[in-house]
Amino acid sequence: MGAIVVEGVGKAYKQYSGRWSRLLEWLVPTWCGGRPRHQQKWVLQDISFSVEPGEAIGIVGVNGAGKSTLLKMITGTTQPTVGRVHTTGRVAALLELGMGFHPDFTGRQNAMMAGQLLGLSAVELERLMPEIIAFAEIGDYIEQPVRVYSSGMQMRLAFSVACAKRPDILIVDEALSVGDTYFQHKSFERIRSFCRQGTTLLMVSHDKGAVQGICDRAILLDAGRLSMQGAPDAVMDYYNALLAERDVSTVRQQQTDQGQVQTASGSGEARIDDVYLLDEGSGARLESVNVGQSIALVVDAHIEKDLPEVVLGYAIKDRWGQTIYGTNTHHLRAPLKGLRAGERLQYRFRFPANLGAGSYSMSIALHTADTHIAKNFEWRDLAMVFEVINADKDNFVGLAWLPPEMECRR
Amino acid sequence: MRMFGALWNYRGFILESVKRDFQSQYTNALLGAVWTIIRPLAMIVVYTIIFAQVMQAKLPGLGNAFSYSIYLCAGVLTWGFFTETLTKTQNVFLEHANLLKKISFPRFCLPVIVVINAGVNFLIIFGLFTLFLILSGNFPGIVFIALLPLLLVQVAFSVGLGITLGVLNVFFRDIGQFFVVVLQFWFWLTPVVYPIEILPAAVRPIVENNPMTALIGSYQRIFVEAQWPVWETLWPITLLSVVLCGIGLRLFRQHAGEMVDEL
Numbered sequence: 089m090g091a092i093v094v095e096g097v098g099k100a101y102k103q104y105s106g107r108w109s110r111l112l113e114w115l116v117p118t119w120c121g122g123r124p125r126h127q128q129k130w131v132l133q134d135i136s137f138s139v140e141p142g143e144a145i146g147i148v149g150v151n152g153a154g155k156s157t158l159l160k161m162i163t164g165t166t167q168p169t170v171g172r173v174h175t176t177g178r179v180a181a182l183l184e185l186g187m188g189f190h191p192d193f194t195g196r197q198n199a200m201m202a203g204q205l206l207g208l209s210a211v212e213l214e215r216l217m218p219e220i221i222a223f224a225e226i227g228d229y230i231e232q233p234v235r236v237y238s239s240g241m242q243m244r245l246a247f248s249v250a251c252a253k254r255p256d257i258l259i260v261d262e263a264l265s266v267g268d269t270y271f272q273h274k275s276f277e278r279i280r281s282f283c284r285q286g287t288t289l290l291m292v293s294h295d296k297g298a299v300q301g302i303c304d305r306a307i308l309l310d311a312g313r314l315s316m317q318g319a320p321d322a323v324m325d326y327y328n329a330l331l332a333e334r335d336v337s338t339v340r341q342q343q344t345d346q347g348q349v350q351t352a353s354g355s356g357e358a359r360i361d362d363v364y365l366l367d368e369g370s371g372a373r374l375e376s377v378n379v380g381q382s383i384a385l386v387v388d389a390h391i392e393k394d395l396p397e398v399v400l401g402y403a404i405k406d407r408w409g410q411t412i413y414g415t416n417t418h419h420l421r422a423p424l425k426g427l428r429a430g431e432r433l434q435y436r437f438r439f440p441a442n443l444g445a446g447s448y449s450m451s452i453a454l455h456t457a458d459t460h461i462a463k464n465f466e467w468r469d470l471a472m473v474f475e476v477i478n479a480d481k482d483n484f485v486g487l488a489w490l491p492p493e494m495e496c497r498r
Numbered sequence: 499m500r501m502f503g504a505l506w507n508y509r510g511f512i513l514e515s516v517k518r519d520f521q522s523q524y525t526n527a528l529l530g531a532v533w534t535i536i537r538p539l540a541m542i543v544v545y546t547i548i549f550a551q552v553m554q555a556k557l558p559g560l561g562n563a564f565s566y567s568i569y570l571c572a573g574v575l576t577w578g579f580f581t582e583t584l585t586k587t588q589n590v591f592l593e594h595a596n597l598l599k600k601i602s603f604p605r606f607c608l609p610v611i612v613v614i615n616a617g618v619n620f621l622i623i624f625g626l627f628t629l630f631l632i633l634s635g636n637f638p639g640i641v642f643i644a645l646l647p648l649l650l651v652q653v654a655f656s657v658g659l660g661i662t663l664g665v666l667n668v669f670f671r672d673i674g675q676f677f678v679v680v681l682q683f684w685f686w687l688t689p690v691v692y693p694i695e696i697l698p699a700a701v702r703p704i705v706e707n708n709p710m711t712a713l714i715g716s717y718q719r720i721f722v723e724a725q726w727p728v729w730e731t732l733w734p735i736t737l738l739s740v741v742l743c744g745i746g747l748r749l750f751r752q753h754a755g756e757m758v759d760e761l
Contacts, residue, residue, distance in 0.1 A: 205511055
């Protein structure tokens with residue numbers, strides 16, 4: 089229960105040249121000169137993948153890449169034009185919460201209705217109702233018409249109904265902004281607990297953290313095709329690079345010595361030559377850093393073409409690819425202007441390494457303005473990997489070193 | 499067969515929807531369900547006044563004070579049921595576009611809900627009509643049971659036609675508009691408010707070939723003359739109903755997938 093098999097799926101919408109063409113196509117039989125009068129506009133092509141029961145898959149891609157269409161085909165609301173989608177077990181989709189809610193009916197009536205629309209029986213719903221009400225935290229409002237609910241309350245009730253019973257396959261759209269932060273955490277926790285109990289999860293998201301935090305695997309859709317699938321951080325890095333590279337496709341990925349996938353991209357008008365860490369005191373190059381040590385990040389770069397502006401950005405990431413800290417020279421109010429071809433640059437960023445023990449990587453980008461989206465000269469993930477060790481501090485846990493001043497009154 | 503299995507699984511949803519549609523029609527109205535009765539009643543009053551009094555149109559051979567009203571009710575109420583079923587099924591897919599696009603459920607639930615709903619409305623008003631017949635001593639007796647097969651044929655006819663038009667309406671929105679006009683003509687080309695005998699010979703063939711004529715005629719025969727319907731006259735509409743149901747079901751199955759893309 090809970091497997092998904094997508095085989096050679098493609099989806100095309102029919103486009104007719106005029107209002108009458110469809111009628112002609114329907115009415116004129118083939119044997120007297122009838123011919124197809126529509127063009128097929130393919131929004132998805134050659135999609136094949138399979139998901140094992142219990143797996144969690146993230147689907148990423150820019151707007152219009154075909155993510156929603158793919159999800160709709162898996163839930164069964166639309167049919168693929170070619171290929172086959174096969175799912176086993178009960179599918180629940182958190183795509184449109186609150187569908188079929190009627191404002192004049194009470195929360196309880198609407199919950200019953202929505203639940204039955206999702207394929208639960210009345211008896212089952214009756215049994216689950218106390219739990220639904222408790223999870224939605226709407227209390228006595230359950231007997232009030234939905235018309236008087238706040239939008240957050242409606243969403244909470246809708247979510248509680250949709251997640252009242254553990255499905256075999258759960259499909260979640262990114263915009264799972266259910267109510268306030270508190271409820272978001274709560275709903276995410278519910279999704280996680282389903283996953284632990286063996287529910288297959290399919291999630292569309294742009295949120296790197298969510299994909300890397302939950303998913304075992306990620307699938308990247310680009311212009312209606314499956315352009316990559318694999319480990320979430322590798323796919324997310326590739327996707328980020330792709331965002332910067334809408335027109336110039338120079339995204340390269342290679343395995344590093346440590347077996348990680350490094351993503352590099354860029355138009356190449358400015359290049360990164362070397363990235364390393366120095367000890368502030370002695371000026372020695374560092375491979376491992378002590379917690380709290382004063383260090384400098386040095387980036388050597390050169391300019392290939394005359395450029396009006398160059399900004400250098402860096403991000404320190406933990407071993408799961410989550411960004412711990414990142415900034416750039418734009419935010420530091422020091423972008424370089426009017427650069428000439430052949431110029432050499434050396435950046436130096438000094439800071440105390442207030443990081444917890446573990447392995448970290450540095451991502452470096454050369455671009456203009458405040459992000460790499462507008463113009464990206466060079467982007468390098470895993471430009472450098474370093475180790476933080478706790479040599480002389482008291483034991484602590486976590487990614488940041490935030491030593492407190494402690495006092496206690498008694 | 500699988501389709502009907504799915505419908506059975508969603509019976510709870512269907513019942514709940516019927517209940518909800520019925521309630522939502524009336525929950526915010528002070529008079530509630532009374533409106534279901536007032537609407538056709540007003541129509542009957544208008545027709546009775548205009549046709550029976552002003553135009554002095556008397557049914558040939560029947561002198562009872564109520565006979566024209568009964569004649570009218572037999573036609574107007576059943577015709578109302580026919581048009582309600584037809585127009586509702588014809589628009590059902592367009593009206594629930596959002597639901598169809600976003601949630602995966604047996605789509606055939608929608609027309610079923612609509613038909614049951616129209617049926618409930620009809621039962622209320624027709625029940626009252628029957629009560630009136632009994633109280634005024636005009637109850638036709640045993641021939642009343644002939645209603646069952648007649649209504650069955652009528653439902654099949656309107657559902658078959660409705661589904662066919664409903665599917666087409668998604669692709670060609672003109673169908674819905676067009677049928678509003680057609681229904682107006684259809685109503686007056688069916689002997690609902692007038693007896694067929696008053697028509698000039700030129701128009702008669704059109705009215706006689708109208709499949710609804712036989713059906714409405716049978717209702718009137720039962721209630722006004724307390725006679726069994728002439729079963730042979732009902733063959734054409736029965737056959738037509740079966741054909742339309744077949745076409746409707748086929749169209750629905752062929753285009754159900756494409757329909758969602760078009761909404």
